[in-house]
Amino acid sequence: MNNFGELIRAKREDKEMLLRHLAAQLDIDTAQLSKMERGERTVKREHVTQLINIFNLDPSKAFSVWLSDQIVALITNEDEALNALKMAEKQIKDLK
Amino acid sequence: MNNFGELIRAKREDKEMLLRHLAAQLDIDTAQLSKMERGERTVKREHVTQLINIFNLDPSKAFSVWLSDQIVALITNEDEALNALKMAEKQIKDLK
């Protein structure tokens, strides 16, 4: 569900890092990181950037996933979610 | 650009209402409404509901436009805006 969090958790476990290790690198509380990984709290852009470096992630992909999480958080439970997405897409395309 | 605001302004002018008339109905400051109509400030869901009643708007359409504004505000200026939208769409569809 929370893709960015899952992504980070997978990477962290892959490298056998503990929450407190990664939390220390990000200079945040262990509890906070735990919540981020499980999608209970949003991840700040600043942390996305750091995580891209730490885990050597593809920046485009990482930012896409992270942004997507935010969009989903905004429109989940909205009846008009899909319509709104379509409209937004159109507007964004027109802006370019 | 700011679709919901434009929509409201159009309706208001159509009915020849002044900002202060509509602002009074919404129980907000005239300046605030002015900013909402021009997209300088976000519109609260509560106000959307009221405006739907006041102008007899199609609720689905109104909410779609309003939500879309928020999505656009969130992702404008993001390089990965379109990718993120696609991902979000997929997730929302899967949720159902």
Next chain:
DNA sequence: GTACATTTGTCATTTAATGTCAAGTGAACA
């Protein structure tokens, strides 16, 4: 049961959104 990693819950602090007001701009018209 002890040790350790993680999760959960609460509350303080910070940041962002909203509300309120006063002054500014611009158009219409005497």
Next chain:
DNA sequence: TGTTCACTTGACATTAAATGACAAATGTAC
């Protein structure tokens, strides 16, 4: 030109939301 009126702009106070920090709870391995 200068007065009036609708609207806009900017500044600041207030409120609400996000984040940070900590302690206690949970769960697992030994």
